[in-house]
Amino acid sequence: MDTERAGIQSVEVGFALLEVLTHSRGPLMLKDLAAAAGMSAAKAHRYLVSFQRLQLVIQDSRSSRYDLGPAALKLGLASLSRIDAVRMARERVPRIMEQLGHTVALAVWGNRGPTIVHWEEAPLAMTAHLRLGDVMPLLSSATGRCFGAWLPREKTAALIGEELGHAAHHRRHDGLPHNLDEVSMLYEEIRQHGCARVVDTLLPGISAFCAPVFDSDGHLVMGITTLGSSATLDPAWGGQVDAGLRAAAHQLSSDLGWVAPRPSAD
Template sequence: MSDKENLPKIQALIVGFSIIELVAKSPQPLKFNDIHHHTKITKSNLHKYLHTLTSLGVLYRDQESGHYSGGPALIDYGMATVNSENILEKVGPFLEEINILSKETTLLAVWTHDGPTIIHMIHSRAGLNLGGQVGTVLPIHSAGGKLFGALLNGPLLDEWIAGETEHLSAEEKATLQTDFEEIQKNGIAFASEALAPSISSTAIPIFNHDSRMLGAIIIVGFQGTVPASLEEELSVQLLKKSEEISSLFGFSK
């Protein structure tokens, strides 16, 4: 047994956190009797705990029903934790897995004021650099660019799309919009010859707990070496990876 396990624990904190965990994980607000039933805490002590937790904003008590749910402070703590997390630190091992799985250049891109930007890359097994470099801003016709265009929202995105499509014909804009709709439906993007001649790319999103897109994982290779359709086995595997990675940031369907 380690020294840490031998250290004394504050029982009141353990009890308090058991209440918080119960309420936070419940799919609906809980009544006092529900909490009492699950925790087995005496009613007199439970009243004290609930009063303290609601006064701190960790729990919220509806004045009409008397039911308890997560409070604003609990939500703020969760948001602060998510926002402070280093996306690369969490996603890095998955990038390596996808690089081994696809044998192609693998990129991680996030949104910046300039547009979707590469922040990390792992070269292909052949050592070829087909996807730009760290700091490269992806064009809208790339798989990563289309993914952000389809799944992100906000005035900065609108400005970026307007700039990227300024010189496109009406037909090209319509095709791009169709691509956006397919991405929104399927959760994966495909592109060819957007980064360079004969080069294709495939991109999957990373979402957080409120379904906001945090970034994109992109594989880049010569045409025929990366997926070009939803039905391909690697596309199926990438979609599973998208869900697995997003779950680390609190996302669930």
């Protein structure tokens, strides 16, 4: 049993080196890698020798720097291939709903547009008549605006054209864009905020936010929407609902392998 415990502890200690390489911006010298992992260079070197044999780590022959190896890449890709984004999100919906205090829904892109695949109504929530399989409009719903802002335009162009034509024919209210230039401005504003919002736009008396969820390639895979009565849901950018929803979506994206782009230095 003592030998078994030592072996397990040894794996955990050695994994600290892999963890450092995972979060570093590039290959590291032995002394820097060891210091970041909280161990001596001699101790780190022993682990790295074994990791190299397993191809979890490689060492550049010219710079002597260490980096993650092909076996680490294979493990990462295998893990990502087993992740079910919707399943992961569904497991978190009750907690997100409890934190926000409002109904939470999940939507994915279907053959007719953003489609509700799961939702959970908050206690005492105003009924919003959501149903599984509902397809949300791209211009008047928070969910649709989220997908419109982050999906490639070739995927959404036809549906946007249909909605603009319908709005012009029925002379819809001024809360909606009236032409493609206004649509582009709306989506650019959404991307700047990192979240889509509507207030009394699709349904009178209902406000909503929708935050994007990205996969390891940076592709939009899902929208997480929260909605509630405009009298009780905080509609402010950076408010409790907006910030909480974006944090939940960001964490889910991170768990799916997405790495947020670093802000550019001016």
